[in-house]
Structure formats: structure tokens, C-alpha cells
Amino acid sequence: MPAKPTQINVTALWNESTKHPVKLDVTQFDNFVYDMSRCIKCKGCTWVDHIYMPGAKFTTKCPSATRYLFDAYGAYGKMRIGYALAQAKLDWTDKLLEIVYACTLCGACDVGCKRNLDLEIELTLEALRVQAVKAGKGPMSAHTEIAHSIEKKHNFFGSPHENRTKWLPQMITPAVKADVLYFVGCAASYKNPEIAQATAKILDASGTPFMLMPDEWCCGNTLYSVGMVPEARKLAHRNVEAVKQTGATTVLTSCAEGYRMWKVDYPKMLNISTADLGFRVVHLVEYVEELIKQGVLKLAKRMDAQLAYHDSCSLGRLSEPWVPWEGQRGWMGIVEPRLQRRRGTNGVYQQPRDILNSIPGVKLLEMPRMKENTFCCGAGRGTREAFPDFALWAARQRLEEIKEVGAEVLVSACPWCKNNFAHAITQDGERVTVLAISEVILASVEA
């Protein structure tokens, strides 16, 4: 028997071990083989954090695993499937594509896993879609149509490009040059003008000069989300350069998906840090909360209503800034240099709550699943287009929570969430009103 070691030198053990290069790059599937191989089926990706488990109802936070039930649809199944693909032990089929794409990429799995472990689940799921596209199997046909629209018309809907600024109210004229650039996004430009208009009016009411992009194009969220990285990267380059040309120091969005693209996925695709974009990215709720704190904006008009706030995934758990990282994995899976993992801890959770709570008369009710444990609305990241029934089902799950807490108004900070909820409400004749947070803020600002 060898001598009993009385102490270890971790650095020496790591130096002497076999090491493998690893990079947080979703275009190379091999980067995530370790993460796939270490999934332990605790299903922390699916259950609501046990500390916050609300009881026998609303126990899960993963729409895909909850709707489709088979383990393959949870992150634990996808990690195993991904591992088999990486080992060339599984072939792409229509069912496999469905498993990979019938998922909102909402990040619930990632923060759930990272409560205890260091596995990069969200990036692995993104890489799985990139792999599907590389294999010539993905994305889904609905996504390809969107990609065509974006290429031809520079927007998600295939609407005429020249209609992009039609939402602008007559009484508001954006500045030609300003520190704040409002990136409106496709949804608010074409389908939800009320959100764009409310945002512009709030900025106007606070005395914030703002500009628009001289020629705004789609942010590319769907392209990136379905694995079409080269196409999405082209847009990232184009849009980031366009902002830099304007000299704006702040890009403000009223869309959670767009916010995540600008703040996280653009830097990810461009292999730079969020801090190195050359401008800061804020969502309207962050900006308004600052204005309220500074006393610049007052939400004085009373609103007697019971509201519930829905945390949009891309504003909450998916919104922590991006820092590129590459290194080596060695002894016991330790990586060097040190990696600051994104665990969803510092998402934008409190600001919208503080805003709503500051409105006189508002009673803010929390749903059983909130903040990092929120159940996704079901719309995002290409889901509603390819799997409309699934998206509708997910929205209905959330509306059950609204009814459970007795709220009259569901407030969201993303047009995609708002539209999906509105669709479910219309379909089912529910007696709930869904509003964008910009609309709620504006209603309290205006005298």
C-alpha cells in the first residue's frame, strides 16, 4: 500500500494531469462534452428550486419537460442525447429535431443546475441547435421562413422595411443625436406600437433625449436562438457598428429578447465582453428605476389594481453580462483560468417590482414561480413559430398562476410574452388583462 498522503497540492495535481482545451463557444460542440457527461439527473433543471417549492401545484419551471413529460425533453435527457450525438451513437431524426427545438431556451435549466453544480446547460442547448444546423437538419421550417424575412426585409415578420418607424407618435420627434439610443425591435415596431409609443413617451416625460438607429434592422434573436450563428453574427456586427457610428452611450430596449441579444449574445458571438461593446445596454425598467431614484420621474397617478409581474426569461435569469472565456480543464474537472459562471443571480428581477410597487394604489402579487424560478411564457427563441400549440399551452400554465393569486392584470416587460399571453387570454376568454410594463409606467406618469 502506498504511503498515506497527509496533504495535497492541488496546483501540482492539476499541473500534472491531462488537460483538455475548452472554450465557451457554442459553435464547437466538443466544448460541452464534459457538461453533458456530468449531468446527474437531479432534475434541478426542471423542478422549482426546492427552497421555493410552492406545494403540490406549480412544481416545475421547465415548459418542455412539463409539457412533453418524457425525460428526453428535460435538460437531463438532452444532455444524454447530446452526448450520444457527440459520440456518433445517435442519428438525427425528425423526433430528435423536435426534442431539440420544442424548448424555449428559457434558461430555467441553467440556473437550476448551477444552484449546485458548474455545468453549462444553456450553452450546451444552444450548441446542440448549432450542431443541428451544421448537420443540415435544423432549424425547423418555420425558422427558415423567418430567416428569409430577416434577410429580405430586415424584420422578423416580413413586413415592409419602410414601415419600421410607423409607430412613432406625431408629438414625439427623436433626437438626431443623443446619448440614449432606443432600439425598438421588430415586435414593438410592427406588432406592438403601444409599447414603442409608451417607451418614447416615458423618455420624453423624463426629459431624456433619445435617438433611434438611422436604419434599424432585426436584432437576430431568432437566428441565434435556432442555431444560425453565422447569420446572427452578421447582424450583430452590423448593429453594433451602427450604434458605434451614432456615438450613443446607451442602448435602451423595451424588449427582453432584444435586451439579451444586445447584452449577452452579441458579445458572445463577437467574442468580446459586454463591457467592451463600447456602450451600455439597458432595459427600460432599469432606466426608469434609475430615473425614479434620481427623482427625475415620478409615478404619481393612482392605479387601483392587483398586478402580477411576469419575469421575462431574457430580462431575468438570462441577462447577466457576457465575458469570453477559454482555458483548460484538468484534474477533477477544475478549469483554469478561473471562470466566473453566469448563474442568473444578478438578473433584472427587483427593478420592475420596485417600479410597480412605487405606483400608488398598485397591489403587486407574486406568483408561486417567480424571478429565477419563473415558468416561461412559451413564446421565445423560435418556439411559438415552430410549436404554436406548445407556446399556447405554456401561456395557459402561467395564466393558471395568475388565477391562483387573484391578479387582474398581468404585467410583462417583453412584447413576445405580452403577445403570447394575449393570445391565450383571447383563445380561452380569460378575464385577465395583459399589459406591457411600459404601458403601466406611462399610465402612472401621465397626469
Next chain:
Amino acid sequence: MAISKEAFKVLESIVGPEYISDDPAVCEGYRAGPGGYECGLGYERVMTRVPACVIMPRTTQEVQKIVKVCTRRRIPYVPYSTGFYGPRSHPHVRDALLIDLKRMDNIEIDEKHFFAVVGPGAIYSPLQEEAMKRGAYVVIGGGGSQASVIANLIGDGWSPLSHRIGLPHRRILGTELVLPDGELLKLGSLAQQDDPFWGEGPGPDLRGLLRGYTGLRGCLGIVTRMALKLLPFQPERLEPTGVSPHTTLTLPERRVKWINFTVPSKEAQVKAMFEIAKAEIAGAVTKVPLFWRAIAKAECKEEFWDIWGKENSDTIKNFHIVRVLLIGFTSEEQMEYDERVLMDIMEEVGGEPRRTRPTDESWIKNADSAGMWLMCGSYVSLDYVIETLSQATVHGEMYADLKWKYTPPLMPDFGDPGWFQSFELGHQGYSEFLVYWDQDDDTTGVDHFYVETSKMNIRNRTYTSLLGPHQPLYLTGPKYGPNYHKWLLKVKDEFDPEWICHPPVPLAHDVFMEQAAWMKPLKDWKAPKKLP
């Protein structure tokens, strides 16, 4: 041969097309490994198979029908609740049907009579929350809040909160079991009427067959419904706070409080536990491995090793902690009394209270087993032993000594003697030994260590849990009996004459010994040439 189209159609007619699949991608999602409890070891690599088909019943009647089809058509099947228990809860033979029970997740509480009735898909944390809303609690087993309540109760099912009540047979009440041939067996008072309030019921108590000490991994049938005892708790809310990963329950300090004590020696540790138990105070009394503290402090794997790398065999040897959970079950005054008694005991044994956070993130609602994989990526609890309190500590030291031989590939833990604690108010001492490794290393040593621990337990006559379903039955059976193996195999033959329910359990580890060439040098016991 895969499950035939004809058989598939019959099964599909039971549950509907939405709840059955033989698609290769869907089935791949049910693979045991490569990661998880006991995964990455030879047993997982050699003994597990991806199922040929997965089916998700909703009711006991559907389970019965499925099982009858399997019996008639000789389709091997495996009951599966969450899959967290690693390879031993996954198919071991080709062309098996995996019966995923997650849709059977009912939780009903009988508030008046203080019990809950659950299905095999129900996990612990929702049950605990429902119990606490009613001034009650359940013991969430060390398997964690994500474990199936039923699977955990018939498999393991204990935690530091077992200090007051002990092993789960005391908590299992009326139970419903679908036998391997599809017949429904009702245990306890359920056998007489549809009221599961009593576990034994009139006549022989069959819970021992179902559970024994650590269960039979579903090889004797499928539990589809179980009532379990709720235990009275205190009324104040334990408030969830924080954002992941820093989520915790803030404790109402005048009613619930953890206090950690350092004591001067192992003997003092044991004496303190005995005295606390004799005084009938506390909700939990435990000593946990020192590296769990490092896990709790670390933000990530790398930070864990920064912290753990500072320890050495002396710091481990000289670190004696007793962790006590006080609960004011009846009143604040009761807890004040308990605390005074506790402080008197600690003064007597030389214990010093340490600063302890007024929170719980590890045992009451979130038995945090998932954190076990943080530092190395691979983990299994290699043994659980019930002894007297004083013997439990001896067991841990024996283990630690044997472990040196297999370190590496095992994680260097400098001889930490594992986890031990009081059960049933000190009547039993519980010892659990946990091992960690990196599955990318050569794991032959871990496979060997597994069997060597059995031999060590046999030599030292410790009451191990690692019998048939975890170790070679022909190694352990003759030594714990002398004919435990014959008895168990007769029971299996009686319940499941065709061996279609989770084959080849309870002889799975024996089969592994035959199939893994690297295990042969360790085989120094007699076994039949032909195994099922």
C-alpha cells in the same frame, strides 16, 4: 429482439399514444449515465441498457395492465420514478420496457389523521411544503428533495431528521403494490378497507419484504400508492429567501435553530449525542464530513479545492463537530428549555458553540444531495451502516483506512470518517461513507473498493445495507444469514417466477462480477456457474 409492434400497440392502447414511445432519441434520454449517482463506474458501463420503449401510466390500473402484458409476452420491465438513483434504477437487460411513473404524482394530505398519501412520481419538496402549511413535516431523505418519496422510503429514506424517528419503516403506512404478475397487493390497513392510516394492519406485516433495510430496487413489484406518517412541527413559517444559488430558508429563531458545536474528541462527540438523545431533545443531531462545509462555502468547483486544499490529515483528525437542530415543537418555552439542556450537555463534554447561520439550506426542505457532485463530478454513497452510536464511529474509521488504498482514483479526503449521527433518539448510530472521483480517470479502483468494503463489513460484522441489490448476493448472502441469499432468491422466484421485473436484480452485481474481467481477481466466493 426489440419490443414487437404488436406488443407496442397493446401497450399503447392502455395509456394512449401520447404516453408511450420507442423512438431511439426518446429512449436515449433515459440512459443511466454517463453522469450521476454511481455512474461512470464499471457497474453502470457494463450493466445498464437504454430501454427499448418507455411508457407513462397514470393509474394503478394502468400499471397492472402494463405488467400483465409484460408477463404474458415476457417483456422485461423496470419501474422508474425519477431516475436519480443511478444505474440500479435503470434497465439492466436489452429490450426492456421502462415504466416511467412521473405522471402518478398525486399528493393528498389527511390533515386530521396526520398522514399523506402519495404516488410514485411525487417528490419530497412539494410534500414538505404541503405538510408545513399544516404544521407538520416529513423527513426528506439524504437522497434529496428531488427524490421520489416512495422510491426513497422503500430504498433508503433517512436524514439527520431521523434523530427522532429513525428508519422509514416507522413512517410507511398503508401501501399498494402491483406484483410482477399484475396482481394488486395491499399492505397494512389498506388490505381491509380503503383507509391507509396504519402500516402493519392485521396479519403479517409485509413492509419488510418491500423494504427490508434498503429495498430491492423494484424487483419485487411496483409501489403505486403509499401513505406515510406526518410528524408534528412548529407553526411558524420558514421563509424562503435569496436568489439562486444562494437560496435558503430563514428560520424563526425562537422556534427553529441550528447550533454547531466543536467538541474535543470523538468520544465527546458520541457522548454528546447519547446525552442529547437521552434527554429527548432536538430534531437532528449529526456529524457531517468536513468537506461538506467546504462545499457549502464554495461558489464553484475551483473554490472548493482552494478551501479543501488547505486541510490535511491533522486538521481532519482533530476536527470534531456536533450539529444540532433545535425545534420548539410546542412552544418557544420548550425550545428555550431544550437549549438550556443542550448547553449543559455541551459544557459537560467540553463542547463550544460556533457561530451558526439562522438558516437551513441543506436538510429541512432542500436535502441538498446534488451538491455532492460539485468537487469531482462523480459520487456514490458506498455504504450505510446501522450500529450503536459508539460503533458507528469505528465503522467510519475502518472505511477511511481502507480508502487510502484506493486514493487515487478516489478524492483525497485525508481519512475523513464520513457522516454519522443518532437515529431513534440514540438507539441507533448511523454511519454513511461517501466517495468521490472523476469518472474520466481509470475507475477500476473504485469498482474494487466497492466489493472490498463488503468484505470488510463481513470481517468486522457490521450491519451493512449493502446486500443483494448493491453487492454480489453470493458474497454477502451466506455471511448474513447463513442463507439470506437462498431466502431472497426464493422470495424473488415466488413473486416473479419469470424474472421479468427488473432482471437480474437481486443478482445484478453477481452478473457484473462475471461480465467485468477486471473484477475477477476479487472473486473468492462460491456462486453458481449460470446466473439469470
